[in-house]
Amino acid sequence: MSKILVIGQQAEGKLNSGIAKVVNAAKAIGGEIHVVVFAADGSAAAAQAAAIDGVTKVIQIDRAENDHGLAVIVEPQIVALAKTGYSHVFAAGTTFGKDLLPRVAAKLGVQQVSDIMAVHGATSFDRPIYAGNAILTVEAPAEPCVVATIRLASFQAAGDAAAAAPIEKQTLDVTLPTHTRFVKLEAQKSERPELQSANRVVSGGRALASSENFSIIYSLADKLKAGVGASRAAVDSGYVPNDMQVGQTGKIIAPELYFAIGISGAIQHLAGIKDARTIVAINKDPEAPIFEVADYGLVGDLFTLVPELESKV
Amino acid sequence: MKALVSVKRVIDYNVRIQVKPDGSGVVTDGVKHSVNPFDEIAMEEAVRLKEKGKVTEIIAVTVGGAKCEETLRTALAFGADRAVHVKVDEEIQSLTAAQALAAVFKKEGTEIFFLGKQAIDDDAAQTGQMVAALLDLPQATFASKVEIDGGKATVTREVDAGLETLEIDLPAIITTDLRLNEPRYLKLPDIMKAKKKPIEVVSLADLGVTAAAALKRVKVATPPKRSKGVMVKTVDELVTALKGKGLI
Numbered sequence: 100m101s102k103i104l105v106i107g108q109q110a111e112g113k114l115n116s117g118i119a120k121v122v123n124a125a126k127a128i129g130g131e132i133h134v135v136v137f138a139a140d141g142s143a144a145a146a147q148a149a150a151i152d153g154v155t156k157v158i159q160i161d162r163a164e165n166d167h168g169l170a171v172i173v174e175p176q177i178v179a180l181a182k183t184g185y186s187h188v189f190a191a192g193t194t195f196g197k198d199l200l201p202r203v204a205a206k207l208g209v210q211q212v213s214d215i216m217a218v219h220g221a222t223s224f225d226r227p228i229y230a231g232n233a234i235l236t237v238e239a240p241a242e243p244c245v246v247a248t249i250r251l252a253s254f255q256a257a258g259d260a261a262a263a264a265p266i267e268k269q270t271l272d273v274t275l276p277t278h279t280r281f282v283k284l285e286a287q288k289s290e291r292p293e294l295q296s297a298n299r300v301v302s303g304g305r306a307l308a309s310s311e312n313f314s315i316i317y318s319l320a321d322k323l324k325a326g327v328g329a330s331r332a333a334v335d336s337g338y339v340p341n342d343m344q345v346g347q348t349g350k351i352i353a354p355e356l357y358f359a360i361g362i363s364g365a366i367q368h369l370a371g372i373k374d375a376r377t378i379v380a381i382n383k384d385p386e387a388p389i390f391e392v393a394d395y396g397l398v399g400d401l402f403t404l405v406p407e408l409e410s411k412v
Numbered sequence: 413m414k415a416l417v418s419v420k421r422v423i424d425y426n427v428r429i430q431v432k433p434d435g436s437g438v439v440t441d442g443v444k445h446s447v448n449p450f451d452e453i454a455m456e457e458a459v460r461l462k463e464k465g466k467v468t469e470i471i472a473v474t475v476g477g478a479k480c481e482e483t484l485r486t487a488l489a490f491g492a493d494r495a496v497h498v499k500v501d502e503e504i505q506s507l508t509a510a511q512a513l514a515a516v517f518k519k520e521g522t523e524i525f526f527l528g529k530q531a532i533d534d535d536a537a538q539t540g541q542m543v544a545a546l547l548d549l550p551q552a553t554f555a556s557k558v559e560i561d562g563g564k565a566t567v568t569r570e571v572d573a574g575l576e577t578l579e580i581d582l583p584a585i586i587t588t589d590l591r592l593n594e595p596r597y598l599k600l601p602d603i604m605k606a607k608k609k610p611i612e613v614v615s616l617a618d619l620g621v622t623a624a625a626a627l628k629r630v631k632v633a634t635p636p637k638r639s640k641g642v643m644v645k646t647v648d649e650l651v652t653a654l655k656g657k658g659l660i
């Protein structure tokens with residue numbers, strides 16, 4: 100039977116919203132599912148993990164060094180834990196998971212399966228390659244362990260458990276390196292829905308031409324209670340911060356409704372929105388590639404159409 | 413201080429990928445290949461550090477078949493002083509590539525290693541982290557700013573929440589994100605000069621690397637295509653359609 104270790108990514112006492120999706124991917128395999136929380140004080144995040152349906156146990160590892168979730172600090176602890184009989188180690192395909200898990204794979208001497216988008220069995224998975232333009236089915240060796248990141252856009256979140264799973268505090272006897280030090284995190288505080296879990300997302304591209312003009316994107320988004328995204332061109336030009344980039348090398352999202360406004364639809368951008376349920380494109384160029392994938396296309400000047408749209412929804 | 417930069421040969425980012433009808437892979441014959449764009453950024457960063465006098469020598473490395481020589485020549489044109497070609501003809505996967513790269517890093521006595529954050533073919537985004545783990549060295553992935561001072565590097569990283577800054581001791585492994593720099597255009601004289609720079613060819617065995625157990629490639633398939641939707645003429649038509657579907 101499988102025994103799956105899910106890395107319970109958290110920040111400031113809040114379990115990452117992707118963990119319930121990782122648990123759902125683990126449920127497709129079955130067996131025991133343990134979520135491990137590394138923090139200075141992980142009590143709050145551990146309780147949230149225990150409330151996810153399918154979780155059979157939560158392991159809470161409190162240690163001052165775990166405060167910022169640095170890969171080099173967390174990795175040796177996961178490796179020690181993984182060696183206690185786990186068949187799988189899963190992490191979310193977030194920047195945290197991507198930074199961390201390949202280290203675990205290397206230490207355990209296994210290839211990592213990156214970005215699982217479908218689970219066929221305990222060792223058989225689909226993953227996207229070439230910006231999602233091809234889907235690779237792989238069979239991973241079962242021994243010693245399967246190490247994988249989960250593509251969050253491909254899984255629904257597991258629901259709430261009827262009864263909370265037990266939480267076990269553990270200490271691990273592992274020496275941690277001091278060669279890597281956290282300096283700071285510059286995070287955008289925003290009241291808007293988080294890009295990766297929002298039901299609706301409004302994204303703007305290069306056509307917005309300035310950060311001031313981006314306000315028309317924000318105000319449509321606020322009217323729709325939507326998250327806000329951007330193309331790489333908009334981020335590179337400095338109109339919006341990096342964490343808003345959607346695409347192959349930015350965030351991969353799967354909202355119910357996606358607005359691509361003044362975005363041409365380069366394959367690298369489309370890679371980030373393949374799983375969006377409905378795509379609406381507004382672009383002045385009727386030949387823009389975005390119209391090839393849009394469910395609804397509207398040709399015209401965004402500077403008149405977007406405010407009009409905002410007034411009518 | 414010596415810098416190592418890895419360069420991977422990938423299908424050019426502008427190419428529309430075709431999956432082979434028998435599901436064995438994607439069509440690569442006769443398709444334009446280039447240096448992985450993130451590796452160009454890695455090369456550029458090393459060259460800028462050399463121009464600033466922080467790096468004394470740049471070594472480019474690749475793991476792959478005979479055609480990867482072109483990739484190394486591009487790296488040499490960018491400004492690498494010499495190159496190492498770890499020649500393998502069979503398919504290798506990330507951990508094996510990482511083992512080979514780690515061995516070259518050690519053998520060359522390098523102090524800083526720049527890799528791309530992800531290769532745009534496999535999109536695995538894992539090799540740099542694996543190298544760091546194998547060598548038990550610090551890593552700073554997804555870098556958008558790197559400052560080297562004495563035996564330390566201060567690196568700003570693009571993470572989901574925003575920008576994170578780490579201070580790491582050298583030697584260290586850094587993987588590059590898009591906004592770290594804008595790679596220069598190569599000039600003809602540099603391309604000509606690159607032809608004369610030395611490339612050392614080694615095998616996995618020379619480096620003492622045995623390939624790690626591989627993931628078995630079962631099949632490669634084309635994803636379901638999104639069908640083209642409808643064009644609406646006015647905002648009113650769009651609003652009616654979205655309301656009709658219960659989307660707004």
Ligand SMILES: Cc1cc2nc3c(=O)[nH]c(=O)nc-3n(C[C@H](O)[C@H](O)[C@H](O)COP(=O)(O)OP(=O)(O)OC[C@H]3O[C@@H](n4cnc5c(N)ncnc54)[C@H](O)[C@@H]3O)c2cc1C
Binds near residue numbers: 306367368401
């Ligand atoms: C390795 C690599 C990775 C990449 N990763 C990503 C990624 O993760 N995400 C990403 O988005 N890109 C990525 N890119 C970049 C991608 O190739 C495109 O360059 C980028 O997506 C273009 O952004 P854009 O659509 O905003 O700009 P453009 O392509 O310049 O498109 C602007 C569009 O706006 C339209 N327009 C102009 N004015 C108006 C107006 N007044 N009203 C209406 N429409 C107007 C134009 O017709 C045009 O279609 C990557 C590229 C590389 C090489």
Ligand SMILES: Cc1cc2nc3c(=O)[nH]c(=O)nc-3n(C[C@H](O)[C@H](O)[C@H](O)COP(=O)(O)OP(=O)(O)OC[C@H]3O[C@@H](n4cnc5c(N)ncnc54)[C@H](O)[C@@H]3O)c2cc1C
Binds near residue numbers: 438526530
């Ligand atoms: C001849 C040959 C054919 C192959 N054919 C296929 C195929 O058809 N399908 C398939 O899925 N895989 C194939 N592979 C395997 C694939 O190239 C490996 O998975 C790869 O080496 C690991 O990198 P990644 O793409 O996972 O890297 P990532 O972790 O995404 O790459 C990050 C960075 O690591 C560095 N890097 C990674 N690999 C290398 C390398 N080999 N040389 C130099 N730097 C590197 C680069 O700096 C890169 O930017 C083939 C390999 C070889 C040698």
